[in-house]
Amino acid sequence: MAEKSGVLKKTPEKEQTKTKKLVQLDLKSAPVSVRKSIVSEKAAVKKPRTSSGDHTPAHDGSTSDQHVNISGDLHQIQQSLTEIRESMVKKSDVKVLVSEILLELKNEIKSEIKQEIVDEMKKDFEESIKNKVKKEFEDKIDEKCKEFETQTKEISEGFNLDFDTLREKLNSQASELRSLNDKLKQCESAAQSAMTLANQNQQYSQKANIKFLNWAEEKNENLRSKLCTILKEAVKMDLDPSDVLAIHRIPGGDGKGPRPVIAKFRNTEVKIAVIKNRSNDKLKKCFTMHDHLTYFNAKLLRNLNGDPRIQSAWYYNGKIFALDEQGRRHRFDILDNVSEKLKRR
CATH class of the missing domain: 3.30.70.1820 (L1 transposable element, RRM domain)
Structure with a gap:
């Protein structure tokens, strides 16, 4: 029982302490008039103590006045506390507000983290794709280059072989062509000589x-x-x-x-x-x-007579002669170049 009575005694003290703390915490937010009345009350209460035998009826009147003032002040304080209590934020509202703030912060943090993760993954993915594509591209290029080099080498070797063969053939054909040209010149010279000789023989037979x-x-x-x-x-x-x-x-x-x-x-x-x-x-x-005259001698004689650089042309003893503008005599054959012949003398 003693323990229970002790507990019962302690509980009001704790409640009084909490009430005092609440009053102390909320006192700053009270109106100025209330704070002034509290201060005046404290100043009025702090009077020198006297013995019980010194009490007089005059003192009793002042004490009753003081009690009236204190009750009024307490009433005002109670009203202020009521106003303060009503104006104070409730715990549930604080919880809701804090929950909303935390939720908003959580969503923002999640969004930021998600965006960062997405950006990082995107960056890593792009980098990975880029490196992979680059590597594949470089591998393909290297492969194609090697194939091209191999094909080029084969073509070059074949071309060199064909070129050597072709060069040998060209050299052989060039040699044959030179030989043929020499023979052609010889044949041409022989044909000219034969033609001239035949014309001379024919002209001699017609002399x-x-x-x-x-x-x-x-x-x-x-x-x-x-x-x-x-x-x-x-x-x-x-x-x-x-x-x-x-x-x-x-x-x-x-x-x-x-x-x-x-x-x-x-x-x-x-x-x-x-x-x-x-x-x-x-x-x-x-x-x-x-x-x-033979056909060629007759033709040469007509051409000379028709040339403005020739004064006259004639036939004598199987040969054709002509005089140029300076009166110089020239002997012509059927294969002679008239211009070159006239420049020599």
């Missing part, structure tokens, strides 16, 4: 020939007998028919007039004796006489 133009053509004509008659009547020349080895007409001319006549005499002396009368007017009425 005793005379070509008659514009000689009237008759039916069943005897050209040998008629030539002897014309020469005797026109120039009083006795020509022995035996001096004319051959005489006949050849295809030629423009097809409108009489065909040309070719006469071959025994020798050049007889031919010269006949042809020196070619300028005779009576003979010109019957025919005109010319040296029987």
